[in-house]
Every structure is written in C-alpha cells, then in structure tokens.
Amino acid sequence: MKIAVCVKEVPDAGPLRKIDPDTKRIDRSGDRSLNTYDLNAIEEALRLNEAGGGGEVVLVSLGPDRALESLRKGLAMGADRAVLISDDAAVGSDLVATSLALAEAIKRESPDLVLFGQAAGDSDGAVLWAAVADRLRLPVISQISELEVAGGNVTAKRQTEFGYDRIQAPLPVVLAVSDSLNEPRYPSLKGIMGAKKKPQDVVSLADIGVPADRAGTAGSRTTVTALNPPPSRGDTQKIEDDGSAAQKVLDYLVERKLV
Amino acid sequence: MSTLVFLEHHGSGIQKAALGVLSKAASLDSDTSAVIIGSGVSGLAQEAAKYGAARVFIADDASLAAPLPQARVDIIASLVGAHGFQNVLFGASVLASDIAGGLSARLDAGLNWDLTDLEGSASALVGKRSALGDTVLVDVGWTSEPRLGLIRSGSFEPAERAGAGAVENVAIALEDFSSKAQMVEQANEAQTGPSIEEADILVAGGRGLGAPEAFSELEGLAAALGGAVASTRAVVDSGWYPYQTQVGQTGKTVSPKLYIACGISGAIQHKVGMQSSQVIVSINKDPHAAIFDFSDLAVVGDLHDIVPKLTALVQERKG
Ligand SMILES: Cc1cc2nc3c(=O)[nH]c(=O)nc-3n(C[C@H](O)[C@H](O)[C@H](O)COP(=O)(O)OP(=O)(O)OC[C@H]3O[C@@H](n4cnc5c(N)ncnc54)[C@H](O)[C@@H]3O)c2cc1C
Numbered sequence: 001m002k003i004a005v006c007v008k009e010v011p012d013a014g015p016l017r018k019i020d021p022d023t024k025r026i027d028r029s030g031d032r033s034l035n036t037y038d039l040n041a042i043e044e045a046l047r048l049n050e051a052g053g054g055g056e057v058v059l060v061s062l063g064p065d066r067a068l069e070s071l072r073k074g075l076a077m078g079a080d081r082a083v084l085i086s087d088d089a090a091v092g093s094d095l096v097a098t099s100l101a102l103a104e105a106i107k108r109e110s111p112d113l114v115l116f117g118q119a120a121g122d123s124d125g126a127v128l129w130a131a132v133a134d135r136l137r138l139p140v141i142s143q144i145s146e147l148e149v150a151g152g153n154v155t156a157k158r159q160t161e162f163g164y165d166r167i168q169a170p171l172p173v174v175l176a177v178s179d180s181l182n183e184p185r186y187p188s189l190k191g192i193m194g195a196k197k198k199p200q201d202v203v204s205l206a207d208i209g210v211p212a213d214r215a216g217t218a219g220s221r222t223t224v225t226a227l228n229p230p231p232s233r234g235d236t237q238k239i240e241d242d243g244s245a246a247q248k249v250l251d252y253l254v255e256r257k258l259v
Numbered sequence: 260m261s262t263l264v265f266l267e268h269h270g271s272g273i274q275k276a277a278l279g280v281l282s283k284a285a286s287l288d289s290d291t292s293a294v295i296i297g298s299g300v301s302g303l304a305q306e307a308a309k310y311g312a313a314r315v316f317i318a319d320d321a322s323l324a325a326p327l328p329q330a331r332v333d334i335i336a337s338l339v340g341a342h343g344f345q346n347v348l349f350g351a352s353v354l355a356s357d358i359a360g361g362l363s364a365r366l367d368a369g370l371n372w373d374l375t376d377l378e379g380s381a382s383a384l385v386g387k388r389s390a391l392g393d394t395v396l397v398d399v400g401w402t403s404e405p406r407l408g409l410i411r412s413g414s415f416e417p418a419e420r421a422g423a424g425a426v427e428n429v430a431i432a433l434e435d436f437s438s439k440a441q442m443v444e445q446a447n448e449a450q451t452g453p454s455i456e457e458a459d460i461l462v463a464g465g466r467g468l469g470a471p472e473a474f475s476e477l478e479g480l481a482a483a484l485g486g487a488v489a490s491t492r493a494v495v496d497s498g499w500y501p502y503q504t505q506v507g508q509t510g511k512t513v514s515p516k517l518y519i520a521c522g523i524s525g526a527i528q529h530k531v532g533m534q535s536s537q538v539i540v541s542i543n544k545d546p547h548a549a550i551f552d553f554s555d556l557a558v559v560g561d562l563h564d565i566v567p568k569l570t571a572l573v574q575e576r577k578g
Pocket residue numbers: 118119126143179353464465466467468469490491492493494505506507508509510511521522523524525526527528529532542543544545548560561562563
C-alpha cells in the first residue's frame with residue numbers, strides 16, 4: 001500500500017516551551033524533534049506494509065526547511081521519503097490553512113491510507129485529520145487503538161467517552177492512531193546512515209497549487225489576542241529519590257492527615 | 260440567527276457538557292439555537308428548550324443513528340449556509356472534535372479548541388484557552404464568521420433558562436463520502452465493580468508501570484491507604500486495566516482528597532480528569548514530566564522502588 005503519514009516537528013517538551021510575546025506564536029527557537037505521537041503513526045505504516053506485501057511510506061509535513069532534520073528520524077525508522085511544504089507565506093498557518101496545504105500535498109500522492117498521530121504535542125488540537133479528510137472527501141476514523149486492514153477495508157477500534165466503538169471504512173481512508181496502538185521502533189544505525197540519502201522533497205505553496213492568500217496568517221481564521229500566566233496551583237514541592245522518598249511521601253501524607 | 264450549539268446525545272439523554280455550552284451561549288446571545296442529530300431524537304428538543312435554545316433544529320433519520328462525525332458535518336454546514344450563524348459551539352468530545360475539525364475545512368471557518376471560557380457578545384466573541392500543557396492562558400479570537408469553538412468539558416454547568424424552543428426539522432442531504440465509515444459495534448460499556456468516583460484516595464497507574472502485572476503494586480498501596488486504583492488511557496487501550504478505572508477526557512472525572520499518580524506523564528487529556536483533586540502526589544522518573552507542573556508533591560524516582568516501600572511504611576504505621 002501507499003501510505004502517507006502526516007508528521008510535525010515540535011519544540012521539545014520540558015520546561016522550555018513558551019509563547020513569544022511579540023508574535024504570540026509558539027517559540028520554536030529551542031530544541032525541536034519529531035512529535036512523539038507521530039512516531040506511532042509511522043510505526044503503524046511500516047508494520048502494515050511489512051505485513052501486507054510492501055508498498056511505500058511517505059512522510060508529509062508542513063514546516064520550515066529545518067524541519068527536515070526531524071523528518072529524518074522517520075526516514076531512519078524506515079519511511080521511504082519525505083515531502084516538506086516549506087514557504088515563507090505558510091508561516092503562522094492555523095487549522096484552516098494547514099489542512100488545505102496538507103490536503104493538496106497528499107492529493108498529489110494519491111495514497112491508500114493517510115495516517116496521523118493522536119495530537120501535536122504543541123497544539124494539542126487533535127482535530128487536523130478531520131479537516132484534512134473533509135478536504136480530501138475521504139472517510140475518517142480517529143483515536144484508533146486497534147487496526148486491521150483487509151480486503152480493501154479498514155476496521156478500527158476507538159475509545160470515546162462511552163467505551164469502545166468498532167468502525168469500518170473502505171480505502172482510501174484517513175486514520176488517526178492512539179499512542180497505545182504500538183511501540184515505535186528505534187532507528188537502527190543502518191537506518192540512520194541511510195536516512196540522509198532518501199528522497200526529501202521541499203515544496204513551495206505554488207508547487208502544490210495553494211494560493212499564498214490561503215496559507216499562513218493570510219489564510220488563517222483564528223488569532224491569539226492576549227497572553228497570561230494561568231492561575232497557579234501553589235508551589236510544587238519536589239524531591240529526588242535517594243532511597244528516602246517513600247519515607248518523605250509518608251511524612252507528607254501524615255502531615256496532611258491523609259494516612 | 261447568531262449562535263448554534265451542537266447538542267451531543269448518548270442513549271436517551273443530552274450530554275451535560277453540551278447543555279452547559281448551550282446555557283452559556285444563551286447567556287451571551289439570546290438568539291441561540293441548538294441542533295440535535297441522530298435517530299429517534301425528536302423527543303430531546305424539550306430538553307434543549309429548558310437550557311435556553313430559542314430554536315431547536317432536529318435532524319432525525321435512521322442513517323444518522325451511529326455517532327459518526329462526517330454526516331453531522333454535512334448537516335451543520337447546510338444549517339450555517341441557510342441561516343448564517345455567526346458562531347457554532349461544541350462541548351468537546353471525541354465526536355464533537357471530529358465534527359468541528361471537518362466543519363472548519365468545509366466552511367473555511369476558524370476553530371479554537373480547548374476553550375475554558377467565553378466572553379463578549381455573539382458578534383464579538385472572545386475565547387479563553389489554556390495552551391502548552393496549561394502553562395499559559397491565551398485570549399483567542401476569530402477573523403471571520405462563522406466562529407467555531409470546542410469547549411473543554413466541565414467548563415460550564417448547565418443552568419436552566421427557558422428558551423422558546425421552536426422545533427424545526429432539517430432536511431437531510433449527505434455527501435457521498437460522509438457515510439462510508441460505518442459503525443460495526445457501538446460502545447456501551449457496562450458499569451461493574453466499585454466506582455473510582457467515590458473513592459477518597461486514588462492510586463493511579465500509567466504506562467510507566469511497564470507491564471500489567473505491576474498494577475498489583477498499586478493495588479497493594481491502594482489497599483493500605485483505603486483507596487482505589489485508577490488508570491490512564493494508554494494502559495486501558497493496551498488492555499492492562501479496565502476502562503471503568505480510566506481518568507481523563509474520555510474516562511472519568513475525579514476529585515479525591517488524594518491522587519497518587521505513578522508512571523503517568525501528565526498529558527492534558529489525563530489532567531482534565533484529575534486536576535481538581537485536593538492533593539496530588541506524583542512519582543515519575545523523568546524530571547521534566549508534565550505531571551510535576553500540577554502536583555503538590557513531585558517525586559523524581561522509580562515507582563517500582565518507591566511504591567512497595569511506601570506501602571510497607573503505610574501498613575507499618577497503621578499497625
Ligand atoms: C482525544 C483524546 C482523548 C484522550 N483521553 C484520555 C483520557 O481520558 N485519559 C488519559 O489518561 N489519556 C487520554 N488521552 C491520551 C493522552 O494524550 C496520553 O496519551 C496518555 O494519558 C498517556 O498515558 P500515560 O501517562 O500512562 O503514558 P505515557 O505518556 O507513556 O507516560 C508514562 C510515564 O511514565 C514514566 N515512567 C516510566 N517508567 C517509570 C518508572 N519505572 N517509574 C516512574 N515513572 C516511570 C515516564 O517518564 C512517563 O512520564 C487522550 C488523548 C486524546 C487525543
């Protein structure tokens with residue numbers, strides 16, 4: 001099968017993530033890596049083709065040129081090539097603009113499956129697949145914790161607020177997978193060495209037929225107007241376990257009459 | 260016509276989160292309508308009127324029985340086309356998020372998600388949203404209409420306010436791709452065993468346990484403390500622990516006196532289910548784990564070392 005996997009470079013989690021007060025956008029100047037939830041989507045694509053007689057796995061991403069470095073991790077895991085939409089006019093794209101650019105890039109590939117991770121670690125939207133599926137006019141299934149592809153159909157189990165559904169749809173289809181679906185492999189040394197040589201297309205908006213005014217801030221329909229720190233929960237007391245943590249936790253609970 | 264609220268139902272009732280959004284919307288805009296989509300749902304219109312809907316649109320058809328998003332995008336998009344709603348609001352859920360995402364593309368309409376409050380008026384709406392794992396609060400806006408918003412569950416309590424509730428049946432015309440995904444088996448998890456919502460103390464385990472067997476360590480601690488065991492979606496999806504114990508967006512919302520999180524990263528979808536616990540203690544070997552940002556006591560260490568020791572200490576103390 002030909003499988004397109006939508007992946008995103010995100011700022012590293014940890015204490016350094018912040019929003020730039022001038023642009024009111026996420027500060028992307030620090031360390032970055034491939035969104036960890038997207039590794040589950042890459043892993044699933046690789047497994048499906050390993051089990052089902054081969055095919056091609058194409059990573060599709062919208063981001064700056066330097067995002068190629070993060071995409072290489074996916075290539076090192078085993079994806080065959082990458083398509084990165086990179087354009088000055090695409091900076092600041094929201095859901096409306098991002099979904100259009102990705103859909104146009106995916107259309108050129110005509111994949112059998114389009115896979116997404118469960119959420120982008122920086123935006124936590126968990127909505128992009130639904131927008132892309134609508135633009136591609138394809139069925140969509142999200143939150144997938146079990147997946148089976150057979151006879152031109154996918155059958156997926158997903159968790160909602162009420163328990164587990166089982167949903168079926170014909171190919172081609174757009175899928176978003178949960179982080180419990182699989183355990184992403186680590187790239188082998190050979191994989192890492194080979195990744196640089198795999199095809200990596202950097203395409204502009206014009207290349208994929210997206211007018212500049214439908215991308216970036218011009219093509220976006222949402223804005224951030226003010227930034228505030230959230231109400232704090234009070235100070236966190238932090239201890240590192242040197243063998244005495246259990247005792248310290250007990251003391252803490254006793255002090256608060258919880259034991 | 261200005262604001263439309265999607266009312267999600269399950270079985271024979273409208274979801275509380277959706278009614279909360281409806282009553283909030285009605286307090287900002289007297290011209291607020293609701294839409295209910297499903298099979299055999301006409302009887303739910305009255306409920307919508309009670310929480311402030313001036314009009315209730317009903318799309319009732321056997322083809323809409325399964326709670327799948329794409330046909331619902333078709334219906335809401337045609338309502339927006341016919342009536343020119345300025346705002347379309349949803350109580351966040353798996354279904355509502357997929358509808359809102361699809362609608363955003365269909366209408367080229369801006370979507371803001373994870374909103375915890377709404378201010379302003381129907382024609383000048385401002386959304387409050389926490390971002391980056393709740394480390395900043397941002398005011399968000401929209402640059403065109405309709406404005407689409409997904410409101411975090413639990414943000415608004417339903418408040419009764421009478422609305423005219425004029426019922427209007429909607430003609431159903433679906434796109435060819437919207438019915439391709441079919442429900443094979445629909446969730447209806449039966450409740451068994453004691454409910455974690457009633458426990459004063461919860462010992463919760465995540466994927467950091469490493470294996471399903473490790474839940475016995477947590478059961479030991481929970482028994483010593485007189486509490487119950489809770490879990491994350493990652494371990495429930497993996498079949499390590501039952502769905503009834505899951506805390507978070509698609510699980511339970513709990514507020515015990517004490518929540519001990521073991522091997523849990525603190526994803527936002529987990530946090531929304533447990534952040535109102537009175538005291539939160541977390542054990543995680545990653546010093547940067549997000550869970551530490553909203554814990555009272557943060558313990559950097561290996562849960563397999565700490566939990567058995569703590570259990571023994573508690574037992575010893577209780578004698
Ligand atoms: C729409 C949607 C709805 C969702 N609903 C929910 C929900 O209701 N509930 C929910 O929980 N999640 C939900 N999720 C999933 C959520 O995003 C996370 O994927 C999930 O909460 C992660 O679970 P976890 O913390 O157990 O696993 P992980 O994120 O894998 O975290 C495991 C943690 O254990 C730590 N660890 C590992 N070994 C040890 C050790 N020996 N000692 C101590 N610490 C250790 C690691 O450092 C890590 O921080 C939802 C996601 C989406 C997109």
